[in-house]
Amino acid sequence: MPTETASQRPKRGVPEGLWIRCPGCKGSIYRKEAEKLLNVCPQCEYHFYVSALDRVRQVLDDGTFEEIDAQLRPTDPLEFADQKPYRDRLIAEQQRTGLMDAALTGLGMIRARRVAFAVTDSAFIMGSMGSVVGERLARLVERATAENLPLIIISGSGGGARMHEGILSLMQMAKVSAALARYDRTGGLFISVLTNPTMGGVAASFASLGDLVFAEPKALIGFAGPRTIKATIRLELPKGFQTSEFLLEHGFVDRIVPRSRLKSEIARAIDYCGK
Amino acid sequence: MSNGSAAATTPGLDFEQPIVELEARRRALELTTQRSPAQDEELRQLKRQIAETTRQVYASLTPWQTVQVARHKDRPYTSDYLSLVFEEFVELHGDRRFGDDRAILTGWARLDSHKVLVVGHQKGRTYKERSNCFFGCAHPEGYRKAILKMKLAEKYGLPVICLIDTPGAYPGIGAEERGQSQAIAENMYEMSRLKTPIICIVIGEGGSGGALGIGVGDRVAVLEFSYYSVISPEGCAGILWKSHQYAERAATALKFTSADLLRLGVVDHVIPEPLGGAHRDHHQMALRVKQYLLRTLRELSAKSAEQLLDARYEKFRRMGVFLEDPAALEGQ
Numbered sequence: 001m002p003t004e005t006a007s008q009r010p011k012r013g014v015p016e017g018l019w020i021r022c023p024g025c026k027g028s029i030y031r032k033e034a035e036k037l038l039n040v041c042p043q044c045e046y047h048f049y050v051s052a053l054d055r056v057r058q059v060l061d062d063g064t065f066e067e068i069d070a071q072l073r074p075t076d077p078l079e080f081a082d083q084k085p086y087r088d089r090l091i092a093e094q095q096r097t098g099l100m101d102a103a104l105t106g107l108g109m110i111r112a113r114r115v116a117f118a119v120t121d122s123a124f125i126m127g128s129m130g131s132v133v134g135e136r137l138a139r140l141v142e143r144a145t146a147e148n149l150p151l152i153i154i155s156g157s158g159g160g161a162r163m164h165e166g167i168l169s170l171m172q173m174a175k176v177s178a179a180l181a182r183y184d185r186t187g188g189l190f191i192s193v194l195t196n197p198t199m200g201g202v203a204a205s206f207a208s209l210g211d212l213v214f215a216e217p218k219a220l221i222g223f224a225g226p227r228t229i230k231a232t233i234r235l236e237l238p239k240g241f242q243t244s245e246f247l248l249e250h251g252f253v254d255r256i257v258p259r260s261r262l263k264s265e266i267a268r269a270i271d272y273c274g275k
Numbered sequence: 276m277s278n279g280s281a282a283a284t285t286p287g288l289d290f291e292q293p294i295v296e297l298e299a300r301r302r303a304l305e306l307t308t309q310r311s312p313a314q315d316e317e318l319r320q321l322k323r324q325i326a327e328t329t330r331q332v333y334a335s336l337t338p339w340q341t342v343q344v345a346r347h348k349d350r351p352y353t354s355d356y357l358s359l360v361f362e363e364f365v366e367l368h369g370d371r372r373f374g375d376d377r378a379i380l381t382g383w384a385r386l387d388s389h390k391v392l393v394v395g396h397q398k399g400r401t402y403k404e405r406s407n408c409f410f411g412c413a414h415p416e417g418y419r420k421a422i423l424k425m426k427l428a429e430k431y432g433l434p435v436i437c438l439i440d441t442p443g444a445y446p447g448i449g450a451e452e453r454g455q456s457q458a459i460a461e462n463m464y465e466m467s468r469l470k471t472p473i474i475c476i477v478i479g480e481g482g483s484g485g486a487l488g489i490g491v492g493d494r495v496a497v498l499e500f501s502y503y504s505v506i507s508p509e510g511c512a513g514i515l516w517k518s519h520q521y522a523e524r525a526a527t528a529l530k531f532t533s534a535d536l537l538r539l540g541v542v543d544h545v546i547p548e549p550l551g552g553a554h555r556d557h558h559q560m561a562l563r564v565k566q567y568l569l570r571t572l573r574e575l576s577a578k579s580a581e582q583l584l585d586a587r588y589e590k591f592r593r594m595g596v597f598l599e600d601p602a603a604l605e606g607q
Contacts, residue, residue, distance in 0.1 A: 162505075
């Protein structure tokens with residue numbers, strides 16, 4: 001369990017220091033106060049980045065998380081190098097975040113309900129999905145199927161499918177989706193929680209396949225990146241485009257759930273579905 | 276266009292210049308009405324030289340050149356295969372929810388004695404066709420049409436054949452409003468458990484999620500000079516090198532040629548292209564595709580639905596490369 005490293009590492013999205021600048025309202029926010037609110041701006045309710053380990057602490061009952069498949073390690077099947085070899089990038093990201101890859105998976109309790117739980121960390125190579133993220137998720141889904149557990153996946157990924165593992169990353173989308181289809185056949189309950197940002201191949205696979213889809217307020221969620229769309233259509237994008245609220249309006253999200261209520265909303269959904 | 280004369284009427288790609296020059300001389304000689312015996316001999320030699328040069332050029336294409344071939348405007352498209360491989364095509368339109376996306380064609384077709392459902396990206400050849408089908412970039416309604424017709428095929432026991440040829444799913448406002456992510460995700464989810472044989476062939480560009488949205492099958496094949504990638508080389512270069520200028524380097528780094536795909540276990544089979552690429556000989560290419568389809572259909576139709584679904588699941592389940600750290604395993 002890499003828990004000890006969590007407090008030592010810098011948190012991306014939340015700059016160091018006593019005061020932080022809110023990307024939502026541009027106001028100066030007293031850091032401690034935002035932290036007390038689970039990293040939410042007290043003025044505009046902008047939801048800041050939350051690391052995977054903090055997310056575990058926020059959503060699962062204290063001390064109930066048992067990580068599974070922690071032995072999985074990313075490798076470099078393409079010997080990929082852009083301006084930096086992927087191999088070196090992985091080591092740097094592992095040291096910076098204290099994680100081995102962008103997803104944590106395990107079993108735990110939510111208000112005394114046993115669940116299979118996964119969270120992606122949007123700070124690890126943009127929260128992108130390569131072979132390890134895909135394998136961890138597929139194994140978790142299979143575990144949830146075998147043990148008849150509700151499945152909660154909290155997604156945060158600006159990167160989608162990870163470019164550095166090429167086509168193998170793309171195939172993780174099919175792999176995890178296929179595992180979810182089997183889970184569905186056995187009557188499983190999958191709650192997908194979308195957080196800022198959830199894009200590309202993550203949005204276009206497991207994140208969109210929940211029996212229930214929750215989203216944190218004002219998150220960026222979509223298939224193509226806003227810059228790609230702008231370059232293609234050569235028009236300004238409408239205000240609020242690809243936000244949680246935009247998805248709710250167009251029918252792709254069941255509920256927008258503020259962070260402070262996420263745990264209780266998940267527990268209630270599990271009860272309604274009799275799981 | 277469905278004949279072998281494509282290269283004779285259109286300028287070639289940069290690296291094809293030596294071939295194009297030889298072909299121009301050949302044409303000039305062929306048009307000479309009264310050829311001397313010496314000219315006949317020259318023509319014979321020229322033909323041999325053309326074949327040899329073409330073989331040399333195509334034996335050593337770089338990944339970036341492969342992308343150019345996969346995007347060649349004379350490369351056979353889904354509509355070409357529909358007329359050259361199948362005896363009949365009965366188009367079925369619309370997703371029953373929003374509209375009829377022209378970037379994905381769906382319909383019944385006959386392949387010798389088999390009744391099948393064909394789903395294929397369509398890029399369009401003329402400017403009008405191309406703009407109608409967004410250059411083969413499908414919207415959510417295209418993916419929804421595809422899965423709806425696949426379920427029809429499942430219900431009546433028809434095998435499904437998917438022809439993949441797209442730069443990627445369309446990036447636009449309407450596409451996002453109508454749930455591009457959800458449409459692609461649902462297609463993979465449903466295709467993984469569709470109780471009928473599915474054969475997918477990447478006939479040109481296998482552009483990311485837009486390709487995979489009709490790409491989950493019992494067999495996935497790729498034509499020799501097609502590519503199948505997590506992102507376009509230009510897109511990758513823009514993000515990782517901060518400039519589209521590096522597309523050529525990204526193309527090499529992404530390892531997406533047919534040989535790479537076979538080695539990485541992502542495709543089952545590479546269908547060889549005629550000498551100098553599919554754009555030089557549509558008929559020959561279509562024949563090879565037909566032979567592959569017939570052989571694979573025979574093989575798959577011998578299996579029960581349960582066997583198919585188990586094997587299909589395992590096929591995708593195995594994909595990916597990672598390590599397991601034994602020390603961490605003991606610590607658990």
